[in-house]
Amino acid sequence: MQNMQLCTPLSRCPLCVVCCWRTGTMVKYFCCAGLLRSSWDQVCIAFWQRYPNPYSNHVLTEDIIFREVTPTNCLKSRRLLTKTSRAPRWMEPYLPKQMASSAYIIEDSIVDPQKKTMTTLTWNISHARLMCVEERCEYQINRDNGSWTEIRREAWISSNIYGLSRAIQEFGLARFKTSVTKTMKGFEYVLSKMQGETPSRSLAETATERARETALAAKEKAKDLASQAQKKQYV
């Protein structure tokens, strides 16, 4: 899995796009590829049934709030999710007291059954001034094995809080990587259930374990940056 960082203001989160342009904040970019050993059709079916699963205890509600079939027979949907909002302890002094403990996320998707592609875009519509996370995924048939599905995932993470944006971005990136692990495990669980099997260890799990280790390292870096920022305040 690649882990790239870009310094151009690419964030287009609707609630923080103006802030990013004005301050020219850095945006963390993350890109990875995952593999599911199930057909593209099965993965799309599982996509709509992925909640709840044992790895999604942080997802509280799920609703389809828009859906239509286009003239070209593509399915466009918008899903609204409520997730628990967990901030690390070092961030708490910087959060407003009345900040909500749950976050709202929108997920737009287009399923093209002719081309066998699905594209999803997910972003948070709450807590956006604190941190904006946008994730884009492409689900396609694996080029080497027609009965497998590959997922290409990109994320853009940005924060606008003066003096802490780097620490928040590192935290956001660490948490995003952990959530990718959970997403893949959740998918595998749901796919196994659909096929009447019990989930087994797979290449995806091995790959996502590496992501977890990277995420832990990034989390430590975030803590360091935050304590450095705090020291600077009192100097």
Added chain:
Amino acid sequence: MAERLTAQPITPLRSRSVTQRRSPLPRLSSSPSRYASLPPAAGLEPPTMNSVGEACTDLKRDYDQCFNRWFAEKFLKGDRSGDPCGETFRKYQRCVQKAIQEKDIPIDGVDFMGPNKDKPES
């Protein structure tokens, strides 16, 4: 005849033999990995998610069941005969849109796939 209650002799601490260590109680683990290793229970309906509007969960469940069937059996197979879930979807949407307004959830004003429109091809 009334039973005579006799007090049980109290064993002095010094003369107690070494008590057998109790085996630890089995831990009730709710970790995802343990849950994930269990096969799905036969005959039980799969758990469903709640709607953001508490009153809409049943309508959501009815719609989801209809949609999942249509999606797998018709849509993905290229059958364009039409969506049979229109009525259940409308009932569900009336409920959930009202709940979204009541909770002031800021869903308006964003185009479909809007945030990613201007992103450079990566």
